[in-house]
Amino acid sequence: MRKIDEAKRKLVIQAVFEITYDEGITNLSIGKIAKRAGVSKATIYVYFENKTDMLGKIYLEVKRLTDEGLSAKIDSSLPYKKRVRNGVEHFANRFISYPLQANFMRAVQANPSEVEPEILKSSEKLAQPIMDLFNEGVEKGYWITNDQRIVISILFSPIAQLIEYYFKKGQSVPEKQLTEMLDILVNSLVE
Amino acid sequence: MRKIDEAKRKLVIQAVFEITYDEGITNLSIGKIAKRAGVSKATIYVYFENKTDMLGKIYLEVKRLTDEGLSAKIDSSLPYKKRVRNGVEHFANRFISYPLQANFMRAVQANPSEVEPEILKSSEKLAQPIMDLFNEGVEKGYWITNDQRIVISILFSPIAQLIEYYFKKGQSVPEKQLTEMLDILVNSLVE
Amino acid sequence: MRKIDEAKRKLVIQAVFEITYDEGITNLSIGKIAKRAGVSKATIYVYFENKTDMLGKIYLEVKRLTDEGLSAKIDSSLPYKKRVRNGVEHFANRFISYPLQANFMRAVQANPSEVEPEILKSSEKLAQPIMDLFNEGVEKGYWITNDQRIVISILFSPIAQLIEYYFKKGQSVPEKQLTEMLDILVNSLVE
Amino acid sequence: MRKIDEAKRKLVIQAVFEITYDEGITNLSIGKIAKRAGVSKATIYVYFENKTDMLGKIYLEVKRLTDEGLSAKIDSSLPYKKRVRNGVEHFANRFISYPLQANFMRAVQANPSEVEPEILKSSEKLAQPIMDLFNEGVEKGYWITNDQRIVISILFSPIAQLIEYYFKKGQSVPEKQLTEMLDILVNSLVE
DNA sequence: AATGAATGAGAGTTCATTCAT
DNA sequence: TATGAATGAACTCTCATTCAT
Numbered sequence: 001m002r003k004i005d006e007a008k009r010k011l012v013i014q015a016v017f018e019i020t021y022d023e024g025i026t027n028l029s030i031g032k033i034a035k036r037a038g039v040s041k042a043t044i045y046v047y048f049e050n051k052t053d054m055l056g057k058i059y060l061e062v063k064r065l066t067d068e069g070l071s072a073k074i075d076s077s078l079p080y081k082k083r084v085r086n087g088v089e090h091f092a093n094r095f096i097s098y099p100l101q102a103n104f105m106r107a108v109q110a111n112p113s114e115v116e117p118e119i120l121k122s123s124e125k126l127a128q129p130i131m132d133l134f135n136e137g138v139e140k141g142y143w144i145t146n147d148q149r150i151v152i153s154i155l156f157s158p159i160a161q162l163i164e165y166y167f168k169k170g171q172s173v174p175e176k177q178l179t180e181m182l183d184i185l186v187n188s189l190v191e
Numbered sequence: 192m193r194k195i196d197e198a199k200r201k202l203v204i205q206a207v208f209e210i211t212y213d214e215g216i217t218n219l220s221i222g223k224i225a226k227r228a229g230v231s232k233a234t235i236y237v238y239f240e241n242k243t244d245m246l247g248k249i250y251l252e253v254k255r256l257t258d259e260g261l262s263a264k265i266d267s268s269l270p271y272k273k274r275v276r277n278g279v280e281h282f283a284n285r286f287i288s289y290p291l292q293a294n295f296m297r298a299v300q301a302n303p304s305e306v307e308p309e310i311l312k313s314s315e316k317l318a319q320p321i322m323d324l325f326n327e328g329v330e331k332g333y334w335i336t337n338d339q340r341i342v343i344s345i346l347f348s349p350i351a352q353l354i355e356y357y358f359k360k361g362q363s364v365p366e367k368q369l370t371e372m373l374d375i376l377v378n379s380l381v382e
Numbered sequence: 383m384r385k386i387d388e389a390k391r392k393l394v395i396q397a398v399f400e401i402t403y404d405e406g407i408t409n410l411s412i413g414k415i416a417k418r419a420g421v422s423k424a425t426i427y428v429y430f431e432n433k434t435d436m437l438g439k440i441y442l443e444v445k446r447l448t449d450e451g452l453s454a455k456i457d458s459s460l461p462y463k464k465r466v467r468n469g470v471e472h473f474a475n476r477f478i479s480y481p482l483q484a485n486f487m488r489a490v491q492a493n494p495s496e497v498e499p500e501i502l503k504s505s506e507k508l509a510q511p512i513m514d515l516f517n518e519g520v521e522k523g524y525w526i527t528n529d530q531r532i533v534i535s536i537l538f539s540p541i542a543q544l545i546e547y548y549f550k551k552g553q554s555v556p557e558k559q560l561t562e563m564l565d566i567l568v569n570s571l572v573e
Numbered sequence: 574m575r576k577i578d579e580a581k582r583k584l585v586i587q588a589v590f591e592i593t594y595d596e597g598i599t600n601l602s603i604g605k606i607a608k609r610a611g612v613s614k615a616t617i618y619v620y621f622e623n624k625t626d627m628l629g630k631i632y633l634e635v636k637r638l639t640d641e642g643l644s645a646k647i648d649s650s651l652p653y654k655k656r657v658r659n660g661v662e663h664f665a666n667r668f669i670s671y672p673l674q675a676n677f678m679r680a681v682q683a684n685p686s687e688v689e690p691e692i693l694k695s696s697e698k699l700a701q702p703i704m705d706l707f708n709e710g711v712e713k714g715y716w717i718t719n720d721q722r723i724v725i726s727i728l729f730s731p732i733a734q735l736i737e738y739y740f741k742k743g744q745s746v747p748e749k750q751l752t753e754m755l756d757i758l759v760n761s762l763v764e
Numbered sequence: 765a766a767t768g769a770a771t772g773a774g775a776g777t778t779c780a781t782t783c784a785t
Numbered sequence: 786t787a788t789g790a791a792t793g794a795a796c797t798c799t800c801a802t803t804c805a806t
Contacts, residue, residue, distance in 0.1 A: 004765070005765075005766085008765095008766090023304055024302050024303070024304035024305070025217065025302065026216070026217050026302050026304060026305060027304060029799080029800065029801080030800075030801055030802080031799075031800075031801085039766085039767085040766065040767040040768065041767080041768090041801085041802085042766070042767050042768075042769095042802090042803080042804090043765080043766055043767065045801095045802075045803085046765060046766065046767095050801075050802075051800095051801065051802090106301070107301070107302075110297070110298070110301035110302070111215050111216065111217050111298075111301070111302070112215070113214055113215035113217060113218060114215070114217060144375065145371060145375065147368060147371065149353060149356065149368070150349075150353070150368065150371060150372050150375065153348075153349035153350075153352045153353045153356075153372070154345075154349045154372070154375065154376070157344075157348035157349045157351070157352040158341075158344040158345045158348045158349065159344075160348070161344045161348040162340060162341070162344050165340065165344075177338060177340070177341065180336060180338065180341060181341050181344070181345070184335065184336065184341065184345065184379060184380070185345070185379075187379070188375060188376075188378070188379030189375070193783070193784050193785060193788080193789055193790045193791080194784095194785080194789080194790080195789080195790065196790075196791085199790095199791090220774080220775065220776080221775075221776060221777085222774070222775075222776085230791085230792085231791070231792045231793065232776085232777085232792085232793090233777085233778080233779090233791070233792050233793075233794095234790080234791055234792065236776095236777070236778080237789085237790060237791065237792095241776075241777075242775095242776065242777090387786075387787085390787090405686055406684050406685070406686035406687070407599065407684065408598070408599050408684050408686060408687060409686060411778080411779065411780080412779075412780055412781080413778075413779075413780085421787085421788085422787065422788040422789065423780085423781085423788085423789090424781090424782080424783090424787070424788050424789075424790095425786085425787055425788065427780095427781075427782085428786065428787065428788095432780075432781075433779095433780065433781090488683070489683070489684075492679070492680070492683035492684070493597050493598065493599050493680075493683070493684070494597070495596055495597035495599060495600060496597070496599060526757065527753060527757065529750060529753065531735060531738065531750070532731075532735070532750065532753060532754050532757065535730075535731035535732075535734045535735050535738075535754070536727075536731045536754070536757065536758070539726075539730035539731045539733070539734040540723075540726040540727045540730045540731065541726075542730070543726045543730040544722060544723070544726050547722065547726075559720060559722070559723065562718060562720065562723060563723050563726070563727070566717065566718065566723065566727065566761060566762070567727070567761075569761070570757060570758075570760070570761030571757070575767085575768055575769045575770080575804070575805050575806060576768080576769080576805095576806080577768080577769070578769075578770085581769095581770090602795075602796065602797085603796080603797060603798080604795075604796075604797090612770085612771085613770070613771045613772065614771085614772090614797090614798085615770070615771050615772075615773095615798085615799080615800090616769080616770055616771065618797095618798070618799080619768085619769060619770065619771095623797075623798075624797065624798090
């Protein structure tokens, strides 16, 4: 009775990231993953129940990775505006640091039928610290609007879009451009 | 000789929109399209060369539909800020008016491997009026930044995201919320 | 009420010859024939009942073409050996003069399932003059063997094979080589 | 892990032979093969990359089968004429012993577009011993002609044609007839 | 645990043929 | 007569998954 080979599992996950980047999640098949990871197709079923389960589990791992360390960044000892800025910046930096993972995350979000609905739901909970931060600001009247959807959409979508744009070109976002956008976004929403 | 049954062709395209919405572009197959449209699989190949060609052609039709009438809306006789606001509003209204089409457009953009690269390229040209409007503002110093990518990302991504959010829930964006967001976005960028 | 367009029919038949040569009878489809002939697929069904009927009719036409003039060549006023030699030479020359047609003929003979069995049967009758010539020689004791199958196989197969060999290389049989082979064959069988 | 079921692979190959005989190589489809062999269509793709690869591999196996043992038959200790006769007889006997395989071989040769060109090329090398035998005879002045193509065509085509003729009628070549033809052919070419 | 073999279901596509004009 | 539209059947091939070792 052997233990699960963790290294092999990681090869599989890496293969998923790479194929999703190279060919799109549409062309992501078990056969291709196995070949790229250098394992047998059947081996993948040792680690995951099925394809949907696999994508869901990987998605959650990525989500955890991108959220990790967020709380520290929005530490309440800082001025409110700074905390918001730090929160957004955290995700920007994470996406830039883990481009393949971020790309996979976007692909799943754009094709939610690939994973179980509950996976997406549970993943939303990971953003709870950001929600708390928002609510705190609402109570204190820091926001230009009290509509959470508006704030979230404005704070994150443009950043994500910008990072994706450069990533697809095989480049990284210029530091200056990212800073400029962050400033504009935060200033437009927080007093 | 028989004339092309335009109604039948439209049924096919409608089926593409519906399946993409219901099951995702990942699960969009010729077989499903034919079944939903009530035609033979082979008939689809009368209208389109192959699946890639089909998605590309439909994508361009949708693009044309959403861009249609844009120029009139950003008529140069209006104040600059109003023109920008009208331009963004145009797309927002179009996406809301044609939710299935907008959803399909997003799906293709998120899975570009589904269509020929040149299709995406040629579709970008349709947005030229918006680019011209931006450049005009740059010359006249109306923008808070001269970085086109920043402006485009901020103006369109949050709107698109908001509309998609409600659409996925089977709802339409509340008028008030949309107006509020438009105001915030335009105000944050244009003097 | 128009008459059948004989020119169009010939274009179809020519297309059949060309495709059979370029891609093999295996890849001969109604669609390709129509495209190459510059007519509609449906038009082919004006001239022929179906694909099998078409191949059969064309086959018979080719057969007639290759046999045409045979009788004159084996005219009974000549010495017997000369008559045999002329008969074989006739086919050799015909195959060389009509290479595409000969190639089509071989293709059908090698794939008899493509035509109705009766077509093949009726086509055999066209070779009657040769049979008569053989039988005449049997009676007079001119042949080294009285086995008809042996004679026919030896007289025609090597010639056909040689011509095909050069044809496939895009060349014509060297005159001298053909003459040499004819001499050997006829000498080996006729006193 | 499971071992390849060699019996199953043989069933597939046998099905190919049978269908090619019953319906012609034109009507040989993966679906029919699978059904006749009693395996799944997908299983065939475990053994072969694709249809072309399959036909090519089977063709080479057959070629090897028919050539096997040739060298021993044309052993140099025998008189030259006997060696030639043995060589031709070898193929005749092989074709008679393996009629379905021989039929498949002919079908592929008549429809070379069904396999990769290199397959045909590499298969020609198997006939090298015969070429060597011919060349030896040329040097020693044993042949009536020094033209290789003529010799090969005369020695093999009539035999092949005769065997095919009887095979198509579901019969075997009468021993006496075959012997008679062999004698005529060899005598006509070798001193 | 790991994997090559095996497969039913379904993918996209082409086929010969008929329909409607 | 002539033909573009339309289609059911069949095509080759790939899929995610399970089997057997």
